[in-house]
Amino acid sequence: MTLDNISDEIKKANTIAILTHESPDGDAIGSSLAMYLALNQLGKKSDLIISEIPKAFNFLPGINEVKKENDKSNYDLVIALDCADLKRLNSSEKIFEEAKITINIDHHGSNKMFADYNYVDPASPACAQILNYLNIDITKEIGECLLTGIITDTGGFQYSGVNSETFEFTSWLLNKGVNVSDIYRKVLQVKSKPHFELRKLVIDRLEFIDDGKITFTYITEKDELKVGAETGDHEGLVEVGRDIENVEVSILLRETEKGFKASLRSNEYVNVSDVCIMFGGGGHPRAAGCLLPYSLEQAKQKIINEVKNNL
DSSP, X not given: OOHHHHHHHXXXXXXXXXXXXXXXXXXXXXXXXXXXXXXXXXXXXXXXXXXXXXXXXXXXXXXXXXXXXXXXXXXXXXXXXXXXXXGGGGGGHHHHHTSSEEEEEEOOTTOOOOSSEEEEOTTSSOHHHHGGGSSOOOOXXXXXXXXXXXXXXXXXXXXXXXXXXXXXXXXXXXXXXXXXXXXXXXXXXXXXXXHHHHHHHHHHHOEEETTTTEEEEEEOHHHHHHHTOOTTTTTTTTHHHHTSTTOOEEEEEEEETTEEEEEEEESSSOOHHHHHXXXXXXXOSSEEEEEEOSOHHHHHHHHHHHHHHHO
């Protein structure tokens, strides 16, 4: 499909819902808020449903209008943003399935193309950058949301997926009055005390495997309870191992009610999305995740063995 098709479906719809993946990051939240604000600008009333939002993003325009849950269904149109798999919509999956028309806008190469209309651009470093191509008037407020998504998913413009358009668009936003350095500081530099405490645990538990090519560490539900962690306080912990000299793959396991969520990062040649696909997950070549419904020791061995197969 083309972005013109998306515009046509938006124009025809009277009731619209916007959804994104569970455990949302800055790109999920930023692109969803940008879409919400853009629809408002077009005179379209929509429901933006995100069940949990890390407090680091409380500064974003429109954040107070997000609905944590919604019993309403049968929307004319539902738009899923930054979500590679219908199952990752979690509690919002029913809303998506009952919609008359569904649209999926994403940048994950592992996207399952689960909507009526799918616009997926794996070459884009962030879903937020794709929204730049929609025919909307990007205000300062919409720009702040889009830039938050771009900065988050590019690690502050340092990941390999960054392209010339990323910098051109950022420069354009700067001229629109968007404070690039302020957003960078808020979403990447400022850390909560619980995050700091979890980071210490992650470092203390860090193991080097396969001649230092792999690092492994973990946090448990008990750890998060002890430090008073809230939604998003675990974000970025997997990068502790990735940033060590000669490490190719960093693995972080985080305990949840359903098992251990694995976050993987790689530096040069291992496609961690391929690793995670083996366990029903996915993501990007250098950043991916999956759920491992096992004990800590079982999850550890399974994910390490699969990484070794890809070294």
